[in-house]
Amino acid sequence: PPPVTASTVNWARSQPPLLRFLHTCYANFLAEAGGAVADYIPELGKADPAHFGISLATLDGHVYEVGDTRVPFTIQSMSKPFVFALALDTLGAERVESVIGVEPSGDPFNSIRLNADNHPFNAMVNAGAIACSGLLHAGKGDGAFDYIRHALGRFAGRELDVDEAVYASESATGDRNRAIGYLLRTNSVITENVPAVLDVYFRQCAILVTARDTAVMAATLANRGINPLTGEQVVTPYAIARTLSVMTSSGMYDYAGEWIYRVGIPAKSGVGGGILAALPARLGLGSYSPKLDKHGNSVRGIKVCEALSAHYDLHML
Numbered sequence: 501p502p503p504v505t506a507s508t509v510n511w512a513r514s515q516p517p518l519l520r521f522l523h524t525c526y527a528n529f530l531a532e533a534g535g536a537v538a539d540y541i542p543e544l545g546k547a548d549p550a551h552f553g554i555s556l557a558t559l560d561g562h563v564y565e566v567g568d569t570r571v572p573f574t575i576q577s578m579s580k581p582f583v584f585a586l587a588l589d590t591l592g593a594e595r596v597e598s599v600i601g602v603e604p605s606g607d608p609f610n611s612i613r614l615n616a617d618n619h620p621f622n623a624m625v626n627a628g629a630i631a632c633s634g635l636l637h638a639g640k641g642d643g644a645f646d647y648i649r650h651a652l653g654r655f656a657g658r659e660l661d662v663d664e665a666v667y668a669s670e671s672a673t674g675d676r677n678r679a680i681g682y683l684l685r686t687n688s689v690i691t692e693n694v695p696a697v698l699d700v701y702f703r704q705c706a707i708l709v710t711a712r713d714t715a716v717m718a719a720t721l722a723n724r725g726i727n728p729l730t731g732e733q734v735v736t737p738y739a740i741a742r743t744l745s746v747m748t749s750s751g752m753y754d755y756a757g758e759w760i761y762r763v764g765i766p767a768k769s770g771v772g773g774g775i776l777a778a779l780p781a782r783l784g785l786g787s788y789s790p791k792l793d794k795h796g797n798s799v800r801g802i803k804v805c806e807a808l809s810a811h812y813d814l815h816m817l
């Protein structure tokens with residue numbers, strides 16, 4: 501797509517209504533002043549706060565894009581639903597569900613609190629995601645990370661790389677996640693070597709995607725696991741239904757209730773600045789804008805999802 505400037509207004513007028521709507525969102529929320537780029541992972545602090553990209557993929561394989569939709573950023577917590585779905589299919593639902601809960605925690609994403617069984621509340625918070633990485637490490641050994649990277653690539657329809665600098669930066673500073681890892685091991689949620697599991701988790705969080713990739717990945721979730729561009733069945737419909745359920749109740753952390761009330765679309769955010777939203781049987785949305793609110797959710801991304809839901813009456817209830 502051409503860069504969005506006043507001179508592209510005439511171009512936009514000749515475009516399909518959905519693309520025009522995305523342009524309107526872009527123009528309306530570009531000046532949004534709120535939020536701050538995450539810097540608790542030092543390398544993330546280098547993101548350009550001006551970047552803003554919106555992409556929407558339909559289930560018949562159209563991908564609409566406005567703004568910085570080809571700028572790579574790290575997937576971070578948006579990896580969690582895909583790795584959860586992969587764990588369900590790889591290890592069996594019984595194994596995964598025996599150690600990871602499905603209740604919202606109401607806590608921030610990095611909370612160290614476990615549930616009454618000393619298990620993670622769900623797979624969307626760090627504790628549950630680290631448990632998923634541990635289960636995949638138990639199943640796949642040293643090949644676990646590449647197994648995850650290839651699977652995420654099938655959701656995106658292309659091979660995905662890792663941002664080595666972000667990986668190294670989180671690995672050097674991620675003591676809270678390490679503490680969660682040891683807490684999981686002492687409670688027998690994971691049985692693996694903790695540094696090896698954290699290495700898988702930090703690497704999976706540093707996988708590079710674009711807003712366009714995110715839209716396609718979300719559309720694959722919305723399409724019962726079939727990538728609408730490649731036609732590949734990436735994971736089972738069982739795994740998709742359970743993953744979207746947990747995204748619905750917990751994908752936006754301690755904002756999840758407000759989100760499902762106001763927007764009504766299963767979604768997942770990442771501190772890299774991405775939001776992915778998957779409306780079953782309808783569409784996938786990916787947005788990128790690195791300024792985050794206090795919950796760790798992209799400020800502009802939330803605005804886009806609210807506007808999309810309201811404009812097209814997409815609230816699922």
Ligand code: DON
Pocket residue numbers: 575576577578609610626670677705769770771772795796797
């Ligand atoms: O574990 C962390 O803190 C990061 N790698 C991911 C956190 C994250 O993306 C939370 N999302 N909004």
